[in-house]
Amino acid sequence: MTVHTLPPVLDVARIREDFPILGQRVHGHPLVYLDNANTTQKPRAVLDALARYYAEDNANVHRSTHLLSERATRAYEGARARVQRLLNARDSREIVFTRGCTEAINLVASSWGRTYLRPGDEVVVTWMEHHSNIVPWQMACAQAGATLRAVPITDAGEIELDAFAAALSGRTRFVSVIHVSNALGTVNPVREMVAIAKDRGLPVLVDGAQAVPHLPVDVQALGCDFYTLSAHKMYGPTGIGALYGRAALLDAMPPYQGGGDMIASVTFEKTTYNTLPYKFEAGTPNIAGVVGFGAAVDYLRQFDMAAVTRHEADLVEHATARLDAVPGVRLIGRARHRAGVVSFVMDGVHPHDIGTILDREGIAIRTGQHCAQPVMDRYGVPATARASFAVYNTLDEVDAFVDALRTVRELFG
Numbered sequence: 404m405t406v407h408t409l410p411p412v413l414d415v416a417r418i419r420e421d422f423p424i425l426g427q428r429v430h431g432h433p434l435v436y437l438d439n440a441n442t443t444q445k446p447r448a449v450l451d452a453l454a455r456y457y458a459e460d461n462a463n464v465h466r467s468t469h470l471l472s473e474r475a476t477r478a479y480e481g482a483r484a485r486v487q488r489l490l491n492a493r494d495s496r497e498i499v500f501t502r503g504c505t506e507a508i509n510l511v512a513s514s515w516g517r518t519y520l521r522p523g524d525e526v527v528v529t530w531m532e533h534h535s536n537i538v539p540w541q542m543a544c545a546q547a548g549a550t551l552r553a554v555p556i557t558d559a560g561e562i563e564l565d566a567f568a569a570a571l572s573g574r575t576r577f578v579s580v581i582h583v584s585n586a587l588g589t590v591n592p593v594r595e596m597v598a599i600a601k602d603r604g605l606p607v608l609v610d611g612a613q614a615v616p617h618l619p620v621d622v623q624a625l626g627c628d629f630y631t632l633s634a635h636k637m638y639g640p641t642g643i644g645a646l647y648g649r650a651a652l653l654d655a656m657p658p659y660q661g662g663g664d665m666i667a668s669v670t671f672e673k674t675t676y677n678t679l680p681y682k683f684e685a686g687t688p689n690i691a692g693v694v695g696f697g698a699a700v701d702y703l704r705q706f707d708m709a710a711v712t713r714h715e716a717d718l719v720e721h722a723t724a725r726l727d728a729v730p731g732v733r734l735i736g737r738a739r740h741r742a743g744v745v746s747f748v749m750d751g752v753h754p755h756d757i758g759t760i761l762d763r764e765g766i767a768i769r770t771g772q773h774c775a776q777p778v779m780d781r782y783g784v785p786a787t788a789r790a791s792f793a794v795y796n797t798l799d800e801v802d803a804f805v806d807a808l809r810t811v812r813e814l815f816g
């Protein structure tokens with residue numbers, strides 16, 4: 404007898420109850436929040452963890468002998484262990500807390516770049532990077548006399564592995580690539596890209612800001628040297644994120660910032676640095692943010708990630724089919740493998756007007772360049788409108804959004 408097991412599904416109605424903000428009305432309409440690639444909403448478990456930390460445990464970490472400091476330190480280091488497990492990193496010393504994905508990339512570009520980049524070297528990124536994976540490398544290259552090179556993308560918004568391999572030359576010293584594009588939704592074949600780079604002995608950073616909320620991520624299976632993520636894109640607080648770095652590389656890199664906690668000893672003649680990961684965490688960290696980040700990791704890990712991926716793929720597929728049926732709408736990015744995002748333009752209507760009209764219907768989307776101006780230039784558009792999805796979004800919300808677009812179409816004739 405064949406046993407059919409049903410694919411895992413999300414109980415979205417129940418999940419929605421976890422998010423108090425979703426119950427409100429905006430301009431007289433139920434809120435339809437489709438701006439999740441910008442930032443996700445926060446479940447009660449995260450809100451409670453933040454409030455409880457300040458109400459019960461608030462103290463500085465790693466420094467005092469008193470009980471509150473011990474509890475705060477335990478909560479802080481407990482969150483580090485949660486992030487380690489989420490990413491399947493070998494060791495919690497490989498997880499450095501940062502202000503977000505942006506700071507994590509700046510840390511590597513500044514510390515690694517300052518140490519290893521030389522005149523004539525090249526750093527390779529892709530054409531679909533977020534500005535936070537372009538500008539820090541431009542700055543590092545400018546300081547070293549190195550050059551930033553971008554791998555082109557196809558009309559569908561994909562990286563071809565041959566083109567990627569061809570962009571790596573004898574001058575390449577570092578590869579830094581986005582896992583999932585916030586502007587196009589493309590899921591890049593990062594495992595294959597890392598393997599190609601590793602074949603040539605190159606270190607690789609993967610920007611996972613838009614991947615972690617949608618896909619299972621295993622840094623050991625990916626084989627990358629650095630992986631960056633942002634709590635606020637995965638149901639956690641703003642202003643906190645993390646850098647995963649292979650211990651051997653982090654050990655060999657100089658500190659990013661100097662100050663308290665990152666030192667072993669200080670005299671006016673000489674400072675010695677703390678061990679990993681504290682060497683990269685100067686000053687009082689965002690302790691409450693880290694505690695909230697840990698709660699967000701727990702929240703995300705309660706789900707079967709295969710079910711999350713499938714649910715969000717259904718939303719993308721449904722949105723794509725419905726948008727294709729709206730006259731004058733053109734999707735920007737049609738990669739075979741997309742996660743969480745549909746980006747589009749409408750003939751004769753500026754994306755900002757689309758966003759404003761949709762807002763009057765209670766529908767929150769993002770319009771603009773999405774911090775990815777080279778992507779806009781690649782497609783010859785000044786901006787796009789973007790709907791982006793999370794675990795709590797429904798097919799009905801996608802319908803409400805596309806129906807409202809039809810109103811926009813009618814208004815603009």
Ligand SMILES: Cc1ncc(COP(=O)(O)O)c(C=O)c1O
Binds near residue numbers: 504610633774
């Ligand atoms: C792909 C990608 N990388 C990096 C970032 C920057 O993250 P943060 O602003 O949280 O530092 C974002 C934010 O939109 C992003 O989408």
